[in-house]
Amino acid sequence: MQRLLLLFSRHPWIWLGLVAIASAIAATQLQHLQVQISADEMLVSDDPARTYYEQIRRDFGDERVVLLVLESPSPLAPARLEVLRAVIDTIEQLPAIARTESLFNVPNVKGVDGYLDKQPYLAEPPADDDAARALLQSAAANPLLRKVLVSAEGEAIAVALILHDTDGQPDDDRLSGSIDRAIAPLKQVYQRAYAIGFPQIRAEISQRIIDEQAHLLPLAVAALLFALFLLLRQLLDILLPLLTAAISILWTFGLMGWLGIPLNVVTSTIPILLIVVGSTGDIHLLAEFRHAQGNACDVSDPLKRIARKMGRTVLLTFVT
Incomplete structure (x- = not known):
């Protein structure tokens, strides 16, 4: 040297x-x-817990899901459902989306005149507010849907967006942007409408890292300048x-x-x-x-x- x-x-x-x-x-x-x-x-690369986790993923699969959450006192109002149906159709056309699960296609299994009826909850839109409340109560009574696709209070519903199973990670920024643009009409008819999932979380953390660099680097440079001036x-x-x-x-x-x-x-x-x-x-x-x-x-x-x-x-x- x-x-x-x-x-x-x-x-x-x-x-x-x-x-x-x-x-x-x-x-x-x-x-x-x-x-x-x-x-x-x-995660530690050679940790037995990680090996077990990877084995479970291979055996049972690992669906990547983004939840579209819609909040409003009457989430199944006919005007809102019309917009929601159009938005879901748009989302299903996105390349990263494999399918969607919502009250539009989740079966409502019940017996009718001695026969098993499994039509979706929203096979037909509710005629009025009373019918909408009754439908929400029926969905919330299902333990598989309560606090998953329907809130217990009946003031929020969700749509599950299942992503395609790929080896690599999707482009989080592009996927989040595509979903945000697709759900924009919902923000006009619902009090709150937002998507939440790993792509959104990763995109938010990535933006936070960039923002932190913009704040921490000037502080580090200022501290260095002060030390250099003193020395x-x-x-x-x-x-x-x-x-x-x-x-x-x-x-x-x-x-x-x-x-x-x-x-x-x-x-x-x-x-x-x-x-x-x-x-x-x-x-x-x-x-x-x-x-x-x-x-x-x-x-x-x-x-x-x-x-x-x-x-x-x-x-x-x-x-x-």
Whole structure:
């Protein structure tokens, strides 16, 4: 590492040019960086509990469901049902949706004149409010539907949107956006209409991670500037650690985008860590250089001194 540092000091413009080229290449890969949230990433890979969980998923399947929740004092009013039926038809045309389950197609099994009738609850729309309330009470009396597709109080219903079973995760932002656009008419006739499921949760967490980066990075930079001002008191010495931290973050995110490594709950802390770990090495180098510069007559002496004394420190910081 000592020889490498001295080589850098002898030909600074060449190495600065190479750093600029590498940074430009890394910047082109930032567009491929994705934010991806999955509970599987938080599980220990060789944990017996995870092995058992994966086995159960393979044996019994794992349906991915998004619930469309509709809240209103009279959720089965004819005008609302007409809009809901049209929205469900639109949702069923989305590529990611395998099928829907709602009171429109869930059978209401009952005996009629000695025969078994299993027509859906909403095979025919209720004629008036009294019929709608009676239908809601009938659905809420079914333990398989109560607190699943119908609230116990009868003021909310749900539509289950079952996603296609695919190996990879769907595009959460695209799926959430498609569903939100499809259910927009429902917000005009229901008090509340929203979709909730893992795609929406992952999309929300992803947006929170991006927002946190926008808030935490300026705070980290401000703390670094304050520390550098107290320790070094020179503009160049203050700017250099910021520059190296920015280049480190750019290279790291560019490499992650190129390799297809997503930004998740764990890796979202990388920028802060790079600023903290990288700036400590920079401060030590600059402090040692200024100390050697004050005691040396030759310009090359401080460079040789920090290469000799700080080479191992720089190597350990780089490996870290």
